[in-house]
Amino acid sequence: MxxxxxxxxxxxxxxxxxxxxxxxxxxxxxLSKPKVGIFSTGDELAQPGEALGYGKIYDVNSSSLIASVLEDGGEPTFLGILPDDYEAIRDSLKREIEKFDIILISGSTSVGAGDVMYRVLEELGPPGVIVHGIAMHPGKPTVIAEAKGKLVIGLPGYPTSCLTVYREIVSPLIRKWSGKPLETGKEIIGRAAERIIGERGRKDLLPVHIVKDEGFLVFPVPTGSEAISTLSRADGYVEMEELRELIEEGEPVRVKLLTDRIADISIVGSHCIGLELIMAEMRRRGFHVKSVFVGSSGGFKAIARGEADLAGVHAFDPETMEYNVPFMRKFSIEDKAILIRGYKRIQGLIVARGNPKGIKGIRDILERRDIVMMNRNKGSGTRILLDYLLKVEAERMGIDISEAIKGIRGYWNEAKSHNAVAIAIKNGIADVGIGIKTVAGIYDLDFIPIAEENYDFLIRRSSMGKRAIEEFIEILREFRSKLNELDGIEAGDDIGLPISP
Structure with a gap:
């Protein structure tokens, strides 16, 4: 008592x-959980699940914010996508603002003709806008306002900027309100794997990718805040204060994590359905796998920089007519990496079922103006192979390849994976594209074989002792029969064995 x-x-x-x-x-x-209303703004936005019209992109921010608010202990409600229109934004805020404790609205925060948020919030005051613009990147155009006694925060429209500002400004507020502790534990101390450059005069929140080594190697993610790939590649971000311009290579850095767990294995390179099978089995066995598909050249570069443990590669060298091994020398990584035998794949032209355009081969791409192609991204092994085949065919035809390329419809349309090429053809966006037979079969498309290639695995020597790498090689060998069940893939007895010194 x-x-x-x-x-x-x-x-x-x-x-x-x-x-x-x-x-x-x-x-x-x-004290009840904070009720948080969430708007997205932008004429270009569509909700996930809808068919994308011309010039439209999916709304990323609302889904990220809803998940973040739930994680922080709040009660989120999605209120819809608003057009970049002053009256529409004003009327929607007036109608909804008193139902919630906090309103989050992404987009329309920059000072410009189409960005009207700060003007709407000024009208809905007093006091209206309290802060418009913060000395932080990404996130400079952030707006903080009070309207009708409620807090309204205007977040940037770019996904990485939006989520970063949320983590820095909004998350601590909602956690304090809901009684949850601040996420001080979601930080690690790593070592800068290369020089990281910021900009003096503002607080820089720089997205970084982390590779487990003896400690943690921290690499800057080189793309901008507008890119979804930045969000997918970033494991966290590093704060660089206003008076600093760079973090030197080898310097200890504190990383605020965007993920609950650092990957056991980081895979950067070329995409393949066979690799997806192996990664799925690794996840089933409890490994956290991070994959970023940037093409074979990107895989060689990532291994050279130490940014990846493993890369799937199928780079063709026209000078030696070999796959992958010559690029060990070209990227000067013979002492940094080991090339492991993977399997053979059949590359060819993917066309619609029934081949309605009657496409027969590479010459059709060069000669005909009634077909549209979907190309692969520059630096991918498939793109290297296609450019070689186009050059050879142009020489046979007695035409200049640089001039011939100008006449190829869709040559500059680039897809980042075989799947993306197949989807473009399936949906009638393109008539033909180069890709592997396995993917053509998955999407019920016709296939014209062109070449057999080696899809191998490049492994950083310093990663060879990792349990995740040992497991990867073991699964690769175990899955030989499963890989051979895939149409267009052939795994031999030497799968998983070293093919480089």
Missing amino acids: GETVAYRGMRLTAREIGILAATGIREVEV
Whole structure:
């Protein structure tokens, strides 16, 4: 008797509720979870699941913000996508603002003709806009306002900027309100694997990719805040204060994590359905796998920089007519990496079922103006092979390849994977594209074989002792029969064995 069993501001978990019940207390007054209304703005946005019209992109921010608010203990409600229109934004905010404790709205925050958020919030005050623009990158155009007694935060429209500002400004507020502790534990100390450059005069929040080594190697993610690939590649971000311009290679750095777990194995390079099978089995066995598909050249570069443990590669060298091995020398990584035998794949032209355009081969791409192609990204092994085949065919025809390329419809349309090429053809966006037979079969498309190639695995020597790498090689060998079941893939007895010194 006489003991205090609960205190003001205490978060009530199952333990505290049980203690209250044991003392006969049936009800207590509590502070409710913050109710958070979420808008996205932009004429170009469509909700995930809808068909994309011309010039449209999917709304990324609302899904990220809803998940973030739930994680932080709030109660999110998605209120829709608003056009870049002053009256539409103003009227929607007026209608919804009193139903929520906080309103988050992404996009339309920059100073420009189409960015109207700060003007709407100024009208809805007083006091209206409290902050418009913060000395932080990404996130400079952030708006903080009070309207009708409610907090309204205008977040940048670019996905990486939006999520980063949320983590820095909004997350601590919602966690404090809901009684959750701040996420101070979601940080690691790593070592800068290369020089990281910021900009003096503002706080830079620089997205980084992390590779487990003896400690953690921290690499800057080189793309901009507008790119979804930045969000997918970043494991966290590094804060660089206003008076700093760079972090030197080897310097200790504190990384605020965007993920709950650093990958056990980082795979950067060329995509393949066979590789997807192996990665799925690794995940089933409990490994955290991170994959970024940037093409074979990107894989060689990532291994050379130490940015990846493993890369799937199928780079063709026209000078030696060999796959992959010559690029060990070209990228000067003979002492940094080991090339492991993978399997053979059949490359060719993917066309619609029934081949309605009657496409027969590479010459059709050079000669005909009634077909549209979907190309692969520059630096991918498939693109290297296609450019070689186009050059050879142009020489046979007695035409200049640089001039011939100008006449190829769709040559500059680039897809980042075989799947993306197949989807473009399946949906009638293109008539032909180069890709592997396996993918053509998956999408029920016709296939014209052109070449057999080697798809191998490049492994960083310093990663060879990792359990995840050992498991990868073991699964690769175990899955030989499964790989051979895939149409267009042939795995031999030497699968998983070294093919380089």
